[in-house]
Amino acid sequence: MRIRAIVVSILAIFVLPIFSSYATIQQTKGDFQDKFRQLDEALPTPNVYRNAAGEPGHQYWQQKVDYKIQAKLDETKRRIEASEQITYQNNSPDTLKYLWVQLDQNKFRDDSMSALTTTFGGIGNRGPGTKSASGSTPAQISIGALRRQQFVDDNVLGYQLNKVADSRGNDLKYTVVGTLMRVDLATPLKPGKDVEFSIDYAFNIVEEDAVSARSGYEHFPDDAREGGNDIFLLAQWFPRLAAYTDYEAWTNKEFIGRGEFTLEFGDYDVELTVPADHIVSATGSLQNPNDVLTATQRKRLKQAEEAERTVFVVTEEEALENEKAATDEQKTWRFKAKNVRDFAWASSRKFIWDARGHQQGGDEQPLVMAMSFFPKEGGDLWKKYSTESIIHTLEVYSRFSFDYPYPVAQSVNGPVGGMEYPMITFNGPRTTLQDDGTRTYSQAEKRFLIGVVIHEVGHIYFPMIVNSDERQWTWMDEGLNSFLDGVAGREWDPTIPWGVEPRDVVDYMKGSTQVPVMTQSDSVLKLGPNGYTKPAVALNILRETILGRELFDFAFKEYAQRWKYKRPTPSDFFRTMEEASGVDLDWFWRGWFYTTDHVDISLDSIYKLRLDSKDPDIDFDRERQQEADKPVSLTDIRNRQEGKQLWVERFPDLKDFYDENDRFTVTNKDRNKYQKYLSKLKDWERIALERAVKEDKNYYVLEFSNLGGLVMPIILELTFEDGTTDMLRIPAEIWRRTPKAVNKLIVTEKDKVLTGVSIDPHWETADVDTSNNHYPRRIIPSRIEAFKKEKSKAKVSRDIMHDMTTELKTDFKGDDQ
Numbered sequence: 109m110r111i112r113a114i115v116v117s118i119l120a121i122f123v124l125p126i127f128s129s130y131a132t133i134q135q136t137k138g139d140f141q142d143k144f145r146q147l148d149e150a151l152p153t154p155n156v157y158r159n160a161a162g163e164p165g166h167q168y169w170q171q172k173v174d175y176k177i178q179a180k181l182d183e184t185k186r187r188i189e190a191s192e193q194i195t196y197q198n199n200s201p202d203t204l205k206y207l208w209v210q211l212d213q214n215k216f217r218d219d220s221m222s223a224l225t226t227t228f229g230g231i232g233n234r235g236p237g238t239k240s241a242s243g244s245t246p247a248q249i250s251i252g253a254l255r256r257q258q259f260v261d262d263n264v265l266g267y268q269l270n271k272v273a274d275s276r277g278n279d280l281k282y283t284v285v286g287t288l289m290r291v292d293l294a295t296p297l298k299p300g301k302d303v304e305f306s307i308d309y310a311f312n313i314v315e316e317d318a319v320s321a322r323s324g325y326e327h328f329p330d331d332a333r334e335g336g337n338d339i340f341l342l343a344q345w346f347p348r349l350a351a352y353t354d355y356e357a358w359t360n361k362e363f364i365g366r367g368e369f370t371l372e373f374g375d376y377d378v379e380l381t382v383p384a385d386h387i388v389s390a391t392g393s394l395q396n397p398n399d400v401l402t403a404t405q406r407k408r409l410k411q412a413e414e415a416e417r418t419v420f421v422v423t424e425e426e427a428l429e430n431e432k433a434a435t436d437e438q439k440t441w442r443f444k445a446k447n448v449r450d451f452a453w454a455s456s457r458k459f460i461w462d463a464r465g466h467q468q469g470g471d472e473q474p475l476v477m478a479m480s481f482f483p484k485e486g487g488d489l490w491k492k493y494s495t496e497s498i499i500h501t502l503e504v505y506s507r508f509s510f511d512y513p514y515p516v517a518q519s520v521n522g523p524v525g526g527m528e529y530p531m532i533t534f535n536g537p538r539t540t541l542q543d544d545g546t547r548t549y550s551q552a553e554k555r556f557l558i559g560v561v562i563h564e565v566g567h568i569y570f571p572m573i574v575n576s577d578e579r580q581w582t583w584m585d586e587g588l589n590s591f592l593d594g595v596a597g598r599e600w601d602p603t604i605p606w607g608v609e610p611r612d613v614v615d616y617m618k619g620s621t622q623v624p625v626m627t628q629s630d631s632v633l634k635l636g637p638n639g640y641t642k643p644a645v646a647l648n649i650l651r652e653t654i655l656g657r658e659l660f661d662f663a664f665k666e667y668a669q670r671w672k673y674k675r676p677t678p679s680d681f682f683r684t685m686e687e688a689s690g691v692d693l694d695w696f697w698r699g700w701f702y703t704t705d706h707v708d709i710s711l712d713s714i715y716k717l718r719l720d721s722k723d724p725d726i727d728f729d730r731e732r733q734q735e736a737d738k739p740v741s742l743t744d745i746r747n748r749q750e751g752k753q754l755w756v757e758r759f760p761d762l763k764d765f766y767d768e769n770d771r772f773t774v775t776n777k778d779r780n781k782y783q784k785y786l787s788k789l790k791d792w793e794r795i796a797l798e799r800a801v802k803e804d805k806n807y808y809v810l811e812f813s814n815l816g817g818l819v820m821p822i823i824l825e826l827t828f829e830d831g832t833t834d835m836l837r838i839p840a841e842i843w844r845r846t847p848k849a850v851n852k853l854i855v856t857e858k859d860k861v862l863t864g865v866s867i868d869p870h871w872e873t874a875d876v877d878t879s880n881n882h883y884p885r886r887i888i889p890s891r892i893e894a895f896k897k898e899k900s901k902a903k904v905s906r907d908i909m910h911d912m913t914t915e916l917k918t919d920f921k922g923d924d925q
Contacts, residue, residue: 143819143847147694151679157354162683163670170675172197173349173374180381181455186325189310192346197302204297208360209289212344213311215363216265221286222364231633259318268310275304287363307347316523326523332432341522341534343452355677361579367629368578371449382455384437385430387422389481390453391531392445393515400439413465418495422461430457449575452529454520458483466499470511482521487539487547489557494519497561504596505569509668519561526560528567535560548909555604563593574668575675582629587643608644610874617706618876625701645874646700653872655689663688699818707873708816710880717807719800722785724778732772806856819843825869829861
């Protein structure tokens with residue numbers, strides 16, 4: 109049996125049950141909102157750089173910046189000293205008198221905008237916490253916040269600029285503005301020309317655990333080596349050119365900390381001088397393995413290219429031996445990277461190093477080396493899952509975009525919980541050292557590692573290749589990537605809560621801290637729900653509920669391939685998804701990305717309509733039954749219970765014609781009227797009516813209210829008297845004329861009597877209130893029951909691996925726990 113919705117109006121021959129009050133939807137004067145108006149009025153006008161289809165225009169351009177960097181890591185001072193030579197290619201149609209350079213390390217200065225604008229106890233602060241006073245509760249400052257303050261007080265942070273010079277060594281005038289530097293050119297740079305200049309600089313590396321940064325060092329005081337060892341994660345470690353774009357010109361917005369980076373593609377040639385016993389992981393391909401690796405290490409690395417499982421280039425035993433002592437000698441590792449937007453690296457003598465070749469095929473990069481670098485603290489957790497998670501990510505993401513174009517993909521363990529750069533990612537989860545010397549990990553830590561590796565490696569696609577503006581639109585990389593890491597994650601283990609299901613965003617969407625997804629990164633109140641979860645959920649809904657997988661996957665891949673190595677904006681994404689899928693999605697983008705509306709569709713009423721056949725022999729009998737179905741008067745019931753006899757029962761001679769014939773008795777006059785009615789019908793009208801009377805279908809009117817404001821499809825599960833169910837999906841366009849409330853006519857076969865209806869039974873649409881999704885209404889689970897369900901989730905944080913080794917006790921004292 110197939111449920112179908114009637115489109116034509118046949119209301120003229122319907123009658124409602126006598127006690128129904130069929131609601132007519134009316135729009136109040138002046139309060140109409142067109143939820144389906146075209147989004148082009150809010151998007152930038154298409155031009156020669158970005159066309160109306162969401163593609164790069166025929167005059168699209170972007171700048172190119174090449175770097176040659178020589179850097180030295182001073183392990184004792186925890187300091188970088190470096191020199192860089194920059195070649196800036198002006199591909200824009202504009203003449204540039206100056207260049208803007210990003211000085212991200214200046215964020216850690218105590219006079220930076222980031223430091224001066226950090227609020228006490230404010231919402232959304234990153235790092236160690238503070239809490240304002242409330243009533244009788246005093247203000248609070250965490251030990252971590254005190255540690256951060258002390259570290260900033262005790263160290264000179266930010267860039268030390270020793271020289272800024274042109275290609276001939278002549279000083280260039282420059283002006284530092286917070287985390288930016290304007291370099292004034294001796295001669296204006298015309299379109300199509302390039303300029304070379306150099307910067308000599310140094311800075312003290314921050315302790316990541318102290319300041320909560322995106323890079324820094326981590327100290328291990330308990331290592332065998334006297335004084336311990338460090339892991340160095342270096343990012344935002346060199347002055348980088350700000351992006352110059354067709355939509356904003358110079359993207360010179362201050363780096364406050366939350367809004368990430370907007371960068372240009374270029375080629376890198378980087379020499380990193382580090383202690384000779386360090387292992388280095390970096391963006392790019394190692395150019396001098398004979399100088400920095402042993403013959404054994406080079407052999408293992410070669411074996412890893414064809415291996416089915418990971419191969420240890422540096423084993424745990426070798427890394428442990430390496431930890432015991434240091435050396436005064438140094439080695440220089442040289443890396444080259446082509447067409448990347450950034451460069452990051454890691455260095456430590458603590459690193460275990462494993463690798464496996466990913467044979468992805470194709471012409472661009474058939475072999476990708478997936479590699480992980482981690483200390484002994486990573487343990488079996490990292491040995492088992494890090495590199496495998498990299499390869500899994502490459503397989504899934506390439507299916508949705510393009511073949512991974514770089515020679516390496518790396519995961520490095522250190523103090524940073526999760527950060528991404530071209531070809532290299534920083535990931536934080538670790539094992540726990542137990543009293544018996546073993547290392548174990550909880551289920552939560554396992555899930556965290558797999559999830560963060562997938563997420564950060566996925567970022568190499570978005571935004572490291574599809575180069576969106578992170579500083580302006582967090583969601584364009586975090587949201588898209590969170591959506592895809594959810595796809596990849598569920599293909600790894602669907603029992604892990606990946607945080608991209610519609611139910612994962614309902615609390616945020618109905619809360620008071622929600623701001624539009626299109627809000628600039630630094631102004632978002634809650635970055636996780638806004639920049640990650642909500643856009644990921646939106647795309648998940650778009651794929652599974654609105655477009656379907658075939659249309660969505662084609663359009664998404666088209667977007668990725670159009671903007672590979674280019675810089676898309678939101679309008680390019682929106683337009684590409686519409687143009688490639690062939691579906692108007694303006695209502696969806698507007699509702700999910702430009703407003704704070706939420707989804708709350710209520711099923712208010714269901715009316716069963718009966719077809720008025722005009723035949724008195726049919727209709728009068730139905731009306732008599734309808735009258736009989738009404739509740740009997742309470743007075744009559746109690747009179748009967750008390751044995752009261754009706755007057756006409758006591759005196760039967762008072763009965764007459766009307767005691768035997770009620771008002772529903774059919775007469776020949778009624779039948780003649782019916783025949784006259786039929787005689788006036790046209791042939792097609794008579795045929796249609798006779799068929800409808802014969803089929804005697806069920807007609808139901810469902811009344812819906814849109815309480816949340818966000819228009820969405822109405823997904824219905826219909827339950828019938830015979831125990832069967834059917835699904836009906838009504839497109840969101842049903843709200844186009846009356847976005848606050850709509851009625852829908854549902855027609856079923858005669859033997860399919862409707863007994864219940866549920867909206868969105870599989871929680872596809874992020875409806876924030878499911879209590880009004882059912883008709884008849886359902887009993888709401890108690891708060892106690894819901895609390896118990898919530899508490900059970902905490903079990904994943906137990907370290908069962910270690911707890912299984914606990915000895916069973918049989919003799920407990922009263923104070924034993």
